[in-house]
Amino acid sequence: MTTASRTPAPCFDSLLDQALRGELGPAPVTRRITVAFTTTQAARHDGRHGGYRNEVLSLRLGRAVGSCAVEPGALPAGTVEDCAGADVAALLAHPLLPVRVAALDAYLMDAHPHTPSRGAQQVTIPAGSSLERSQARAAAVVDLLDVPPGGTVLVVGVVNSLLAELRSRGLTGIPCDLKGGTTEWGEPVSTDALGEIGRCDAVLASGMTLGNGTFDPLRRSAREHSKPLVMFAQTGSAVLPRLLHAGVAAVCAEPYPFFWLDGGPGTIHRYRADDGGTS
Secondary structure: OOOOOOOOOOOHHHHHHHHHOOOOOOOHHHOEOOEEEEEEEEEOOOOOOOOEEEEEEEEEEOOEEEEEEEOOOOOOOOHHHHHOOOEHHHHHOOOOHHHHHHHHHHHHHHHOOOOHHHOOEEEEEOOOOHHHHHHHHHHHHHOOOOOOOOOEEEEEOOOHHHHHHHHHOOOEEEEEOOOOOEOOOOOEOEOOHHHHHHHOOEEEEEOHHHHOOOHHHHHHHHHHOOOOEEEEEOOOOOOHHHHEOOOEOEEEEOOOOOHHHOOOOEEEEEEEHHHOOOO
16 A cells, blocks of 8 residues: 655644644635534434433535534534634634534545545445444444454443444453443443553544543553554544554544434545555
8 A cells, every 4th residue: 555654743732733834734724614513413222222422513624524522512502603614723723622623624634535545445334224334333443453362452432332343352342431331231431541551452442532632641641551542533533544653553534424324335444554544
C-alpha cells in the first residue's frame, strides 16, 4: 500500500493548531459550515436486555460531515444555531470541546476523505437489522486487535456487541465507561480506564473519548504501558487516523451516516499504523 509520509501531530490540540494555521488543508477561515444538526437515538435491540441512548453533533462542510457524540442533553441550547453558517476557524476555537472535535472532523473529512491511497481499507457492513449490523461492525473492529489467545482487552466506552465479539473469540473484555453501571451480562463497569490499563493486553476505545477530553490521557497512558490502542470512531473518524504512529495502533473509522441510522449496506474504513497511516 502506497501512502505519502507525514510526521503525525502528537496530540489532538496539536492537530487543532495545525488546522488553524492552514497546514492540513485550505485556510479554515475561508470555509463555512452550511448545516449543523444533532441526531438523538434510543436503541433496544431484539434479544438484548438493556438499551442505550446516543446524541451526536454533526457539522456539514462541503461534501463532508464531521461528528462528535455527546451525553444526551449536554449541549447548551442554541449550539446548533451558533454553528450553522460559522467559519471553520471560529469553530476550531469554540469554547465547547465537542464543537471543536466535530469542526476538525468535518474539515479533515472534506480535505482528506477516507480513500485507499491514504491507507484506508474499506469494509462493507451488510444490510440487516440494527443488531445484525452492530454485530458486523463489532467483528470488523475486533479484527484490528493484535492480542494473544486468551488475552485481555480494556474496552473504553461500553458497547455490548464488542464485548460479545471478544467473548466469542476467547478474549476477556474489561468494560470501562464514565457512566459506570453494568454490562448486558451483569458485569460491573469500571470508571477508571487509566487504572485498568496495567492489566490488559490492548485497549479498545471509543472516539467519544475525544469529545469528553479523556482521549489524550488514555493515549499517553497506553504508550507508557506499551499497550496497543485501537479506536472505533464515529466521533472524529477523520481525526483519529491522523494520530496513527502517535500512540494509536489502528482505527475503525465510521463517518456519518452511522450503522444504526439505516438498514442498508454501509462502509467503514480501517487503518493500521503498520500499513503506513494517512497522508
